Amino acid sequence: MTPRPAPQEYSVMVLGAGIFGSALAFHLARQGLRSVLLYDAVHPTYGASGKGAGILCSQCWDPWDIRVVEETREEYRGLAKGEPTVEFEENGSIRMIRTAGQEELLRERQRQLTDAGVESSWLTPDGISERLPGISVDGLRAALYTPHDAVVSAPGTTFRYAELALSKGVEVEWDRGTGSLRRERDAWLLTTRTGVARSPRVVIACGAWTKGVLGTLGHALPLAPYRTQAALLEPPVAQGSFPSVHDTDLDVYVRPYPGGRLLAGDGTQLREVDPDRVSTGSDWSFLEDIARAFHVRFPRWRESRVRRSWAGVCVATPDRHPLVGPVPGADGLFVAAGFNGFGVMRAGGLARRMAESLQDGDWGRLSPCLPARFRSPAKPFLPRPGFTLEANE
Ligand SMILES: Cc1cc2nc3c(=O)[nH]c(=O)nc-3n(C[C@H](O)[C@H](O)[C@H](O)COP(=O)(O)OP(=O)(O)OC[C@H]3O[C@@H](n4cnc5c(N)ncnc54)[C@H](O)[C@@H]3O)c2cc1C
Incomplete structure (x- = not known):
């Protein structure tokens, strides 16, 4: 009988090399952790990170969330230095509203931004026209403008993180099939087409597949994958840069895209x-x-031509905060998913915080995201993600 090769030992295994898993592996290695495995069943941009529009917008729900997006933005700015694939551009963003009720909610968002030290300004319809030449402001009441918001390439940033993780000594593997994960005594064992990996800690960052992976391990967390869409458009005249714009009522967002093109989306x-x-095609x-x-x-x-359009799967949670942290009742099992359509603008900041917490065991820096806030068993719920105006209840 041929003896089986001994499992390869790791201090942490990260399953899923989308933008979050890749960022986490990079941060773990940057903070000095040795022997980290980053494993993807397919490849880093197979999931939502290959399809995201890449908008970073600080008009969030609460001060904690605003800080995370600010941290992420500064991190991506640094990653993009000399790296055209990351494509960081600080173009600002504008959210437009029509009614007095919406104004009240947007003013509250602005107060939060001011308290958090984030620059913003209130735009009248004339101010909107100045920032977005050619827009029709009919029926618009006002808008909130945040000049330091940005756009990045979601796939480019994902690959950059994976590349940096690799350069810092992380073992990066993909396209080796969906591994089977099981607990054996005091460790997790991941069996793939090419071998067995063993670690006391495993992080499930498998995007839309996270719910299924946790389910096979007997852990039901409240996660709901849902479909959302985007399209790359070519306007009749190449469009220069402009702030990413979101029309709350028409439920559409548009951002500038390299080559004078536009990226528009929602269709959630x-x-x-x-x-x-x-x-994975659009409707x-x-x-x-x-x-x-x-x-x-x-x-x-309006005469723009559709160059490409697609759909991807994001993941909702009942309270729209992500699930990042230890899975309750499971030794050495951690989750990072449920970004409610905002995983690009949160990945950098949240992954750094999670890497720190995995090292020092202090999960306070992720308290709004900890899975323990939900009591099992998870009840079914309807996704309600997106650029909603109301605060997180
Ligand atoms: C059309 C669209 C537009 C978007 N626009 C924005 C935006 O403007 N701003 C923003 O912030 N966010 C946006 N998002 C959301 C954002 O893209 C996601 O929240 C983010 O990419 C999620 O990253 P992730 O790493 O958690 O998951 P994913 O990118 O889905 O990665 C999960 C990975 O896990 C792997 N995997 C699956 N099963 C296994 C397994 N068993 N073992 C190992 N690996 C496995 C998959 O192959 C995949 O690579 C958008 C999403 C879409 C679809």
Whole structure:
């Protein structure tokens, strides 16, 4: 009988090399942890990180969240230095509203930003036209402008993190099949096509597949994968830079994209999906909604041609805060998922915090995200993600 090769030992295994898993592996290694495995069943941009629009917007729900986005932005700014694939641009962002009720909510967002030391300004319809030439301001009441918001390439940033993790000594593996994970005495064992890895700690950062992976281990956390869409458009005249813009009522966002193009999106479907059965192409109805929104709000772009359009799967939680931290009742098992459509703008900051907590055992820096805030068993719920105006209840 041929003896089985001994399992390879690691101090932490990270499953899922999307933007979060790759950022986490990088931070663990940067903070000096040796023998980290970053493992993806397919490849780093197979999931939502390969499809994200890459908008970073500080108009968040609460001061803690604002800080995380600020940390992420500064990290991406640093990653982009001399690295064109990360594509960091500080273009600002604008959120537009129509009603007095919405104004009240947006003013509250602005107060939070001011308290957090984040620059913002209130725009009248004339001010909106100045920032977004060619826009139709009919029916608009006001907008909140945050000049230091940014856009990045979500796939470019993901690969940059994976590359940096590798350069810092992380073992990075992908395309070796969905490994099977099991607990054996005091460690986790990951068996893949090419061998067995063993570690006392494993982090499940598998995006839309996280719920399924945890389910096979007997842990039901309240996560709901849902589908959302985007399209890359070519306007009749190449468009220079402009602030990313979100029309709250038309439910569409648009950001500038390299080459004078536009990236527009939303098309979010508020129901749970199976990530292995969902269509990755966009729906006609989504493209019609974009065309309608351009007709009403952005007439100069209404003759734009669709170059590419797609759908990806994000993950919702009942309170719209992510789930990042120890899985209750499971030794050495951790989760990082449920970014409610905002995983790019939170990954850098949250991954650094999680790496610190894995090292020093203090999870206070992630308290709004800790999975222990939910009592099991997880009840079904409807996703309600997106650029909502109301504060997180
Ligand atoms: C159309 C669209 C637009 C978006 N726009 C924005 C935006 O403007 N701003 C923003 O902040 N966010 C945006 N997002 C959301 C953002 O892209 C996601 O929140 C983020 O990419 C999630 O990253 P992740 O690493 O958690 O998951 P993913 O990127 O989904 O990565 C999960 C990885 O796990 C791997 N995997 C699966 N099963 C296993 C297994 N069993 N073992 C090992 N690996 C496994 C997969 O192959 C995948 O690579 C958008 C998303 C979409 C789809």
